[in-house]
Amino acid sequence: MKIRTGIGLWMAGALLAGACGAEVCTTQSQMKAADRDGLAAAALGLAAKVEANDANGLRSLTVAEYAKDFGGIGSVVAAAAEQVKGGTPVVEQVYLLDATALKRGADGSVPDAQFFCALNKSAANADFFISGLLPGRYGFVIVDVPNGVSPWRLSFLLRQDGEQWQMAGLYPKATTSGGHDGLWYWTQARTMTANKENWNAWLYYQEARDLLVPANFIQSTHLERLATEEHAAAPPALSGGVSAEAPLVVKGADGAEYHFTELGVGESPTKDKVDVVAHMKVDAIGDPAAARKRNDAATAALLAAYPEIRKPFHGVWVLAEAPGQNPFATELAVGDVH
Numbered sequence: 001m002k003i004r005t006g007i008g009l010w011m012a013g014a015l016l017a018g019a020c021g022a023e024v025c026t027t028q029s030q031m032k033a034a035d036r037d038g039l040a041a042a043a044l045g046l047a048a049k050v051e052a053n054d055a056n057g058l059r060s061l062t063v064a065e066y067a068k069d070f071g072g073i074g075s076v077v078a079a080a081a082e083q084v085k086g087g088t089p090v091v092e093q094v095y096l097l098d099a100t101a102l103k104r105g106a107d108g109s110v111p112d113a114q115f116f117c118a119l120n121k122s123a124a125n126a127d128f129f130i131s132g133l134l135p136g137r138y139g140f141v142i143v144d145v146p147n148g149v150s151p152w153r154l155s156f157l158l159r160q161d162g163e164q165w166q167m168a169g170l171y172p173k174a175t176t177s178g179g180h181d182g183l184w185y186w187t188q189a190r191t192m193t194a195n196k197e198n199w200n201a202w203l204y205y206q207e208a209r210d211l212l213v214p215a216n217f218i219q220s221t222h223l224e225r226l227a228t229e230e231h232a233a234a235p236p237a238l239s240g241g242v243s244a245e246a247p248l249v250v251k252g253a254d255g256a257e258y259h260f261t262e263l264g265v266g267e268s269p270t271k272d273k274v275d276v277v278a279h280m281k282v283d284a285i286g287d288p289a290a291a292r293k294r295n296d297a298a299t300a301a302l303l304a305a306y307p308e309i310r311k312p313f314h315g316v317w318v319l320a321e322a323p324g325q326n327p328f329a330t331e332l333a334v335g336d337v338h
Contacts, residue, residue: 025115028094040091042165043141047089053081062167080172087147097138126220151175155214171215178274182211198235205230207265252301273314282320295330310334
């Protein structure tokens with residue numbers, strides 16, 4: 001099971017340089033050839049090392065503050081390498097982010113940076129909101145890796161060190177799920193909204209957003225439109241959001257209550273559909289047999305309360321979560337829930 005989250009949406013097209021305060025965004029149609037070619041070449045070199053699962057090689061090209069503790073990034077590289085194996089990396093989009101004029105706070109704290117990139121002769125934009133960014137000259141490069149089976153995207157945040165661009169962030173993501181891309185899920189969500197299938201539409205909007213965003217610090221005009229549609233489609237029970245503080249409470253046939261703290265979408269064992277992923281708050285996990293029985297009952301209660309979910313999804317994952325304990329996860333195909 002893969003569970004994906006994220007916000008934002010990158011925009012293609014020719015963009016103009018934009019500025020807010022000290023931070024300046026220049027996109028590929030406006031930047032100097034040396035900057036554009038240098039960023040593209042650096043990103044392709046990094047993508048090749050990801051594909052080769054060369055964590056040590058990547059570490060040597062990573063900014064010092066992340067290179068010194070590379071264990072977590074190394075595991076991400078290993079997982080991504082399996083997904084992009086055999087693909088041919090292609091640079092899709094390049095941004096130059098100038099934060100050289102950023103100033104540390106009086107207490108030495110690292111500031112947040114904002115870069116606003118306006119679409120040429122349009123009100124549309126792509127914006128970057130990056131927390132804790134050290135002053136410097138940065139680039140963001142989106143590299144698509146089509147491999148004929150499950151296309152992936154490798155996005156890189158780069159920082160200039162002398163004449164070299166070094167990796168300051170790696171964001172590998174699938175661009176399809178259940179055989180479809182983000183625009184397909186967006187279109188389907190609109191159709192579901194028109195058909196009053198609000199639960200399905202709300203979940204499909206989430207999947208569309210996740211597939212379209214390369215990194216969670218990017219926002220755009222298109223994403224704002226998607227978020228507006230998602231909010232309008234949300235069923236009344238979800239209009240205020242779902243969280244640990246405000247869970248979705250569903251009652252089973254026997255009167256038992258199940259408190260869901262998060263609902264989303266994840267991969268399924270099939271190639272043509274995705275699963276619903278539901279996080280459930282419990283006091284304690286208990287023994288595996290009892291935990292499995294509770295998860296299955298929660299799945300049945302969720303589908304009984306909102307039967308439309310049966311139509312477009314393969315199954316339901318339930319992750320029971322208790323303080324201080326590992327989650328207990330189960331998956332049931334909707335056809336096996338009666």
